[in-house]
Amino acid sequence: MRHSERYCFIGAGSMAEAIISGMIANGRTEPAMIDVVIRSDRERLLYLQDQYHIHCPESQEDAIHKAGTVILAVKPKDLLEALQQWGRFIHPHQRVVSVIAGISTSFIEQHLTAGVTVIRTMPNTSSLIGRSATALCGGLHAEKEDLQATQEDFNAIGSTVLVDEKDMDTVTGLSGSGPAYIYYLVEALEQAGVNEGLSRSVARQLTLQTLLGAAHMLLETGKDPTELRQRVTSPGGTTMVGIETLSNHHFQDALMSAVHFARKRSEELGSAFSPSATK
Numbered sequence: 001m002r003h004s005e006r007y008c009f010i011g012a013g014s015m016a017e018a019i020i021s022g023m024i025a026n027g028r029t030e031p032a033m034i035d036v037v038i039r040s041d042r043e044r045l046l047y048l049q050d051q052y053h054i055h056c057p058e059s060q061e062d063a064i065h066k067a068g069t070v071i072l073a074v075k076p077k078d079l080l081e082a083l084q085q086w087g088r089f090i091h092p093h094q095r096v097v098s099v100i101a102g103i104s105t106s107f108i109e110q111h112l113t114a115g116v117t118v119i120r121t122m123p124n125t126s127s128l129i130g131r132s133a134t135a136l137c138g139g140l141h142a143e144k145e146d147l148q149a150t151q152e153d154f155n156a157i158g159s160t161v162l163v164d165e166k167d168m169d170t171v172t173g174l175s176g177s178g179p180a181y182i183y184y185l186v187e188a189l190e191q192a193g194v195n196e197g198l199s200r201s202v203a204r205q206l207t208l209q210t211l212l213g214a215a216h217m218l219l220e221t222g223k224d225p226t227e228l229r230q231r232v233t234s235p236g237g238t239t240m241v242g243i244e245t246l247s248n249h250h251f252q253d254a255l256m257s258a259v260h261f262a263r264k265r266s267e268e269l270g271s272a273f274s275p276s277a278t279k
């Protein structure tokens with residue numbers, strides 16, 4: 001016997017909600033097939049049940065036990081407690097999918113019954129609207145069908161790519177945290193427009209459509225970003241001055257450092273949870 005179609009989320013925060021919302025909206029599963037296990041925040045559970053009409057389990061232990069896929073969606077610092085609290089209800093016929101930054105599949109495997117399939121993923125909050133960029137890798141017991149099924153789950157909320165586990169920290173620094181870098185950029189562009197005299201609503205509309213248009217240009221033309229940038233940059237024109245100014249402020253270095261240090265932070269989060277940590 002392999003997996004049931006039920007999903008059980010351990011953790012009811014922003015990432016759990018983003019995935020639940022995306023999976024329901026995209027028809028990957030039905031609200032009645034989803035349970036959420038909480039630590040203490042009953043109001044949050046009631047909110048999710050009200051908002052998404054997800055299942056209301058009689059017992060949290062049962063909800064975990066009956067699921068085919070158990071999704072670990074707690075903060076790294078809460079993982080050990082969550083595994084100690086709920087891990088004993090997880091059995092080897094289930095698939096455990098972690099969305100937790102920094103934590104290795106081997107650490108999770110070590111704290112579950114021997115043989116449980118563990119998949120490590122790194123989605124992002126754009127899951128909420130079906131636009132996540134998710135990378136994933138399998139642990140020791142993950143078979144091709146487990147990776148395929150998890151890819152199908154996450155394809156319902158965006159795109160997926162399989163990577164080696166050694167690359168998961170980089171992925172976390174790039175596309176896990178990435179939406180925040182883009183929002184930061186948008187804040188600055190919008191504010192720049194306001195500083196130069198535009199109304200906030202006009203500045204926002206122009207910024208967002210520029211962002212959207214550039215993303216679609218990259219996706220739909222398949223052209224290299226350097227080529228597309230050069231096409232905007234007329235010799236002696238405005239863009240040239242803008243790009244020079246960004247370069248003088250080490251704009252690209254700043255982004256590369258952001259990804260580098262976010263990756264290191266992901267590694268640090270994980271190093272507190274090495275597989276040798278006591279069971």
Ligand SMILES: NC(=O)C1=CN([C@@H]2O[C@H](COP(=O)(O)OP(=O)(O)OC[C@H]3O[C@@H](n4cnc5c(N)ncnc54)[C@H](OP(=O)(O)O)[C@@H]3O)[C@@H](O)[C@H]2O)C=CC1
Nearest residue numbers: 011012013014015038039040073074075076078082100101
């Ligand atoms: N936010 C993001 O953009 C992304 C986050 N992630 C990863 O997703 C994970 C969750 O992040 P996020 O959703 O932002 O965090 P939140 O703090 O929003 O949610 C964490 C949830 O876990 C619950 N929780 C903690 N301990 C337990 C427990 N023992 N049993 C059941 N539930 C428990 C918390 O409940 P309570 O409120 O009671 O503490 C809370 O509902 C993190 O590991 C993060 O690395 C991955 C990709 C992107």
Ligand SMILES: O=C(O)[C@@H]1CCC=N1
Nearest residue numbers: 101124172176177178
């Ligand atoms: O900031 C964090 O730690 C999480 C992981 C990736 C995005 N948010």
